[in-house]
Structures are given as C-alpha cells and as structure tokens.
Amino acid sequence: MNQPASTKPATAETARQVVSAKNLGLTFQTNDGPVQALSNVDLTIGKGEFVSFIGPSGCGKTTLLRVIADLEKPTSGSISINGMSAEQAREARAYGYVFQAAALFPWRTIERNVALPLEVMGLPRAEQAQRIARTLDLVNLKGFEKKYPWQLSGGMQQRASIARALAFDADLLLMDEPFGALDEIVRDHLNEQLLDLWGRTSKTICFVTHSIPEAVYLSTRIVVMSPRPGRVTDVIESTLPRERPLDIRETPEFLAIAARVRDGLRAGHSYED
Amino acid sequence: MTARLKPSWQAALALLLVVIALVLGAMTQPEADAFASPAAGVAYPYLGTKSVILGLIGLAALGSMLRLRPLAEALVLFVGAHGAAWLLLAGIGGFEGTAKAPYYCALTAAWLLGWRCVAVLSSMRPAERWERLALNLVVPALFGAWLLILWEAVVRGAGIPFILLPPPSAIGARIVNSLPILGEDVRQTIFKAVLVGYVVGCAAGFVVAILADRFLFLRRGLIPIGNLVSALPIIGVAPIMVMWFGFDWQSKAAVVIIMTFFPMLVNTVAGLAASSHMERDLMRTYASSYWQTLFKLRLPAAGPFIFNALKINSTLALIGAIVAEFFGTPVVGMGFRISTEVGRMNIDMVWAEIAVAALAGSVFYGVVALLERAATFWHPSIRGG
Numbered sequence: 001m002n003q004p005a006s007t008k009p010a011t012a013e014t015a016r017q018v019v020s021a022k023n024l025g026l027t028f029q030t031n032d033g034p035v036q037a038l039s040n041v042d043l044t045i046g047k048g049e050f051v052s053f054i055g056p057s058g059c060g061k062t063t064l065l066r067v068i069a070d071l072e073k074p075t076s077g078s079i080s081i082n083g084m085s086a087e088q089a090r091e092a093r094a095y096g097y098v099f100q101a102a103a104l105f106p107w108r109t110i111e112r113n114v115a116l117p118l119e120v121m122g123l124p125r126a127e128q129a130q131r132i133a134r135t136l137d138l139v140n141l142k143g144f145e146k147k148y149p150w151q152l153s154g155g156m157q158q159r160a161s162i163a164r165a166l167a168f169d170a171d172l173l174l175m176d177e178p179f180g181a182l183d184e185i186v187r188d189h190l191n192e193q194l195l196d197l198w199g200r201t202s203k204t205i206c207f208v209t210h211s212i213p214e215a216v217y218l219s220t221r222i223v224v225m226s227p228r229p230g231r232v233t234d235v236i237e238s239t240l241p242r243e244r245p246l247d248i249r250e251t252p253e254f255l256a257i258a259a260r261v262r263d264g265l266r267a268g269h270s271y272e273d
Numbered sequence: 274m275t276a277r278l279k280p281s282w283q284a285a286l287a288l289l290l291v292v293i294a295l296v297l298g299a300m301t302q303p304e305a306d307a308f309a310s311p312a313a314g315v316a317y318p319y320l321g322t323k324s325v326i327l328g329l330i331g332l333a334a335l336g337s338m339l340r341l342r343p344l345a346e347a348l349v350l351f352v353g354a355h356g357a358a359w360l361l362l363a364g365i366g367g368f369e370g371t372a373k374a375p376y377y378c379a380l381t382a383a384w385l386l387g388w389r390c391v392a393v394l395s396s397m398r399p400a401e402r403w404e405r406l407a408l409n410l411v412v413p414a415l416f417g418a419w420l421l422i423l424w425e426a427v428v429r430g431a432g433i434p435f436i437l438l439p440p441p442s443a444i445g446a447r448i449v450n451s452l453p454i455l456g457e458d459v460r461q462t463i464f465k466a467v468l469v470g471y472v473v474g475c476a477a478g479f480v481v482a483i484l485a486d487r488f489l490f491l492r493r494g495l496i497p498i499g500n501l502v503s504a505l506p507i508i509g510v511a512p513i514m515v516m517w518f519g520f521d522w523q524s525k526a527a528v529v530i531i532m533t534f535f536p537m538l539v540n541t542v543a544g545l546a547a548s549s550h551m552e553r554d555l556m557r558t559y560a561s562s563y564w565q566t567l568f569k570l571r572l573p574a575a576g577p578f579i580f581n582a583l584k585i586n587s588t589l590a591l592i593g594a595i596v597a598e599f600f601g602t603p604v605v606g607m608g609f610r611i612s613t614e615v616g617r618m619n620i621d622m623v624w625a626e627i628a629v630a631a632l633a634g635s636v637f638y639g640v641v642a643l644l645e646r647a648a649t650f651w652h653p654s655i656r657g658g
Contacts, residue, residue, distance in 0.1 A: 090557070090558065091560040092560075095558070096558075097554075097558040099555065103552050105573065106652070107576075107651040116569065120559040150651070
C-alpha cells in the first residue's frame, strides 16, 4: 500500500496554509455496519493552489470536500481551515461551495438566487446589485437576470450556481464536480474562465472531478484517491506553467502528467480486481 | 350522401327518440284522455307545441350532421336543445306528475343534443385569449344548466312531492324572495364564525408548526397527540363549545378553530421537511441562521403544503360552522335556518341555504386557489412542467 502522501514542496512551508488535514478519518454508521469513507488523510493546501481530487466513485473525494466545508464531521484526526476549525471557518464564510447540481431556488429569479448569500450576509442593496452584475457577467449569463431557473438549460443553471458561489468573494472555492453535467464546449469555456479567475485573484480552489484531462488542465496539484477505505494514494505536482491556453492539452508534458494520474488511478483499482 | 354527412351518435340517438315519441303518441295523461274521449276538454299540455318540440329536436339533430363549422354546429345544437327543453318545462306547469314515456323521450333527446353541443364546444381550440376564456365559462355553465333542466323536468314530470325534492325553479324563487334573511344568515355564519375561526385556526396551526419545528420536545410530544386529537369527532365538541363560549358566533368560531388547526399543523410540519438536503447544505455553507434558512428556503418550499391546508380548511370551516349552529344559536345563521325550516317543512328554504352555502364555499375555495397560483407559481404542478 502506498504511503499516505503529505508531499508538500519545501517552499510552500512558508506560505499560508489554507487547508491542513492530519490523519483525517471518517466512518459512517450504516445499517450494513460501519463504512470507512476516509482513512488516514494527510493533506496541506497552501494559499493560491488549485488542487483537484480525482478517483473512482466511492473513493471519498466528495466526502473530503464536505469535511473541509464542515458539512460532515470527521470521526478521527483533525482539520483546520485558515488556522481555524472547520466550523469556525464555515461561520466566517471562508469558502464558496458549488454542488453537483445547481440547487437554485425555483421561486427566485437568477439574479435573486445569486443575491441569496449576499442577503444572508446582510450586504447593502447597492453592493448586492454590483456583485450580481459582475458575477453574472463572469459566467456569461448577462441578460438572464430576470429569468427563473426552470426557464434555463441545465448548463446555464450550473453557471448561475457558480456565479452564486463567486458572488461573496470567499478566498477558498470548493467545487464538487461542478461541470459534470455540462457539454464539452461550455465545459472548456468554463475551465478557461475558472483558470482566468484563479489567475487574477489569489483564490485557493479545491476541485472534485472524474475527468483526467480536466484535472490536469486546471490543477497545480492532483490528489489521486482510491476507495474502500477512501484514502489518498498519490499526489502529483503539475509542472505546467500557470498560463495555460486550451491547446496545452496536446503537449507531451501534459500527456505525461495525465499518464501518471491514470497509472495512479489504476494502482488504486488493482486492490479490488 | 354519407360523405356529406357527419353523424354523431348523440344526434342519431336523438332522432331515434323523436321517432319513438311520435309512435307512442300522447306526451301526458290529459292528452291521452282527450284522445280517448274527444268530447272531454281539449286543455291538455303541449296542445300546439308538441310538433314544435319534436320538430326542433329533429331539425337540430339533422342540422348538426351537416359539415358545419364547429361554432355553427354548436349554435344549431344549442338552439335545438334549449328551445325544446324550454318548451317542455313551460308546458308541464300545472300538469305535474302526468308525464308519459314520450315526454321523457323528448327530454332525453334534447339532453343528448345539449351533450353534443358541450362536446363540440370543448373540442374547440380558439386562438384568441378572450375566446378561450369565454369557452372556459360557457362549457361548465351549459353543463350545470343541464343538471338543473333535468332536475326540474324529472321532478315536475314525475310529480315528485315537494317535501322530498323541490324543483330548482322553486328554490330559485325562494332565494330571490328571501334575500334579506339569507343575507343576515351569511353575515352571521360566514363573515363572523367561519372567517374568524378560519383565520385564527390556520394562524395557530402555522405558528405551532414552526414552534414544533424549532423545539424538538414539542415535535416529539405534540405531533402524535395532535394526530390523536384530529381523529376525534370534532362536531361532538360543538355542544361543549356552546356551553363555554355562549350561543353567539364565538362558540361556532371555536369549533372552526379546532377543525382547521390540525390540518394546518400537520401540513406545515410536512412542508417544512420538503426542502432537499442539498438546499439545506447550501444554506449551511453560508452560515445561515435558523430563521434565515426558515424564511429564505424552508417556508417558500413549504408553500404548496400550506396552501393545500388552506384549501382543505376552507371547506372544513364552512361545514363546522353550519353544523355547530344545530346545537344552539341566536335566531339567525345558516345552520339555525336549516334546522328550523326543516322542522317547518319549508324544504325550499333549506335548499336555498344549501345553495347559498355551496356558492359561498366555492367562492372561498376559489379565492384561496387564486392566491395559491400567485404564491407558488414556481411549483411544477402550477407552471406545468
């Protein structure tokens, strides 16, 4: 079994740690007995990193993201976000979360859906309007402000939900397979937009995905996970530059990293076959 | 020839019934008597109109088979069916209980044409908005009118005793002649007992549902007890309420409060659980407080449930208030009127109160349903998708 990876480059030790998990474990009690969703996860994510979690279903990548978001409590080990506990970080609105489905409220227009977190946080109306306009522009939904979610396509709904997570400008963005339901062209466009956004701001992004090309294209670090029990089997540092045009995906460097990710996934799978 | 005609089974059957009526002869007993002894009086019903009635039905049935435009076909059927029905009803006056088989043949034939008329109208797909609106009103109006026509014609034709079932025309006349009394009763029962009880009962059920949601011990303790109490025969408490709150409308409002409280409580509790896990997780990531999550997510999501309770309660409240008045009331109120007039054999007044109660209940329900459409426009059951 691979050593649980806590590979961090020495240079990042000095950088601020956004996420720090030590010996993290989570066991769900189900009717069929306990299920180990996460075991022995050690991981440190520095400020400004783009970390992808990739692995087959059941490997605990979504659970790990939910633990970071304080939507699940770990049963062993510890986790800290910006030096705070996960609960304190959630209450300080330290992150924006994008779910697999858009989860827009059908009784609110797109614009009022994006305003939802801003209303909860009690921002003044004028600032709400300004942020709504900016984030809807960012996800190419200008002109759809007054539409209801059910009047939009699935892809547009998911873009609106990303706008909602961006609206309050948290430094940490947690994304759970946000583009899984979108078509290839929109997905490419949003990947580019996401990289652009990440480049211009100093946001830290944790990104759960099934897609190897997506993970390699976006990430500075790729965390490969494996199921039963859910654990980290490999952490791959990307050697790609921060500036990444879409056609970087045809370079030998890109393909080499993709091959390493695929090998890591295969190694994780060999346990059950 | 058949290619030019578009027969419908209703029109064909109506024609057959006209032929049967002609063969059988006398529409009423006096007509049969007149033929049996020509020396006797000739004042029998349908003396001049029998041929007009049967002719109208026959012509309309034949006319409807021509390849007319739907609106023209409906118009032909309308004139035939309702002209014949009107002549039939006008002629039987004074000769109740004397109708013979041809009378019912003619009535059935006219009804079949009315049926065909409604069928043609409901299959129309007009383009204009106002035309659709008019059609949506005309079709149920014709349908309802035929219920009344058949009721009137059968009650008069068969001579059913007034006590058992008065004809709708007598009920209508009673309503028109008793408007002040009916108005007083509506004011007492609906504008006092029903409205006060409904508002207080629904509001209390709603507030207790939210408290039960907020405090676990209430949810664990109160909801099972609530289910038990809602199974009690509520009407049984009406005499007790009269003893507690007196004869006036307050005791009736108390019965309505008890009747409407639990449907509202149970539906709101169910509605508060209607939002999805993902939506609640989303609010959690915003560190949203209990009340923020309640007002921004859970109450809007509970809207369809809450309106369901409001609609159920609108009819329950009316029943509760009317029945509660049977157990003691000042000399006004719909329930009081029904229970006393039935003792005086004034059955038409009882029916008049029932008709007014039905009308008031429908208006009440309709207003709540309109509010529901406006408030939960986003729900798939209303936006249709």
